[in-house]
């Protein structure tokens with residue numbers, strides 16, 4: 318997705334000067350945060366190594382058999398606008414994200430509201446390693462071994478009421494840790510949502526790690542959502558709140574540009590993005606392009622969720 322200052326500005330109207338100034342302000346903001354945390358002289362030294370914890374996760378029958386994208390590509394080619402809009406920004410600036418202590422509030426139309434400590438969440442259900450195809454709306458894809466469990470494990474413990482029709486996922490928005498929050502790139506906090514049956518689908522994951530380790534900050538530490546048949550932006554990172562609601566949520570990308578980003582956002586090669594075709598994708602690490610598959614190749618598992626819906630209208 319291209320960065321726009323206002324949804325009504327055409328990309329052709331964004332001047333190189335505008336992009337340059339946005340970038341310059343971002344670099345300044347990132348520098349201030351890093352200096353506050355480390356002391357200015359530490360900026361000259363190497364970044365502190367992240368605290369990595371190995372996870373023991375059993376292999377999952379839901380995995381695809383394709384070769385995973387390299388750990389390096391998975392962790393250095395990212396979209397995480399709270400840490401900047403360039404693909405390399407999140408891996409370069411997200412060391413300021415503090416992932417302990419961390420809590421996730423589960424609330425709304427449920428009988429058992431609860432605030433989970435992240436360490437409690439890690440033990441909620443046995444961890445599985447699930448190798449999923451992921452596809453960004455920008456036209457690239459990866460294969461990522463995620464460690465976590467089905468979101469349904471958490472939902473069933475929350476005991477949703479009959480009014481719970483949708484689930485909202487809300488990301489941390491702390492300007493002291495996230496240089497992008499000071500900029501009007503998107504409406505913060507980043508909010509995504511699913512319909513209840515999508516959220517309950519066994520493929521839908523709460524991910525706490527990848528490649529057998531706790532999540533790198535740039536991939537959404539300490540906990541993020543993974544919905545492999547939908548475009549990447551549906552997979553909210555660094556979740557602090559999960560809220561059950563009656564009405565369909567207004568998601569961050571819908572608010573930014575309703576014509577380009579719908580609520581469903583299922584991977585669908587037949588529905589072009591208004592500014593580009595979605596028929597093909599580039600698998601990161603490969604040359605050339607491969608055809609994009611309906612529901613990102615998960616049609617056998619998820620197509621029934623959308624039976625009778627017009628997927629060109631519900632894009």
Ligand SMILES: Nc1nc2c(c(=O)[nH]1)N[C@H]1C(S)=C(S)[C@@H](COP(=O)(O)O)O[C@H]1N2
Nearest residue numbers: 395396397398453488507536549550552554
């Ligand atoms: N909070 C938050 N979550 C986010 C984003 C973001 O900018 N902020 N970007 C989304 C997009 S567009 C994509 S493609 C995926 C990328 O996830 P990855 O970097 O772990 O591959 O994260 C999604 N989740």
Ligand SMILES: [Mo]
Nearest residue numbers: 453454549550
């Ligand atoms: Mo994306």
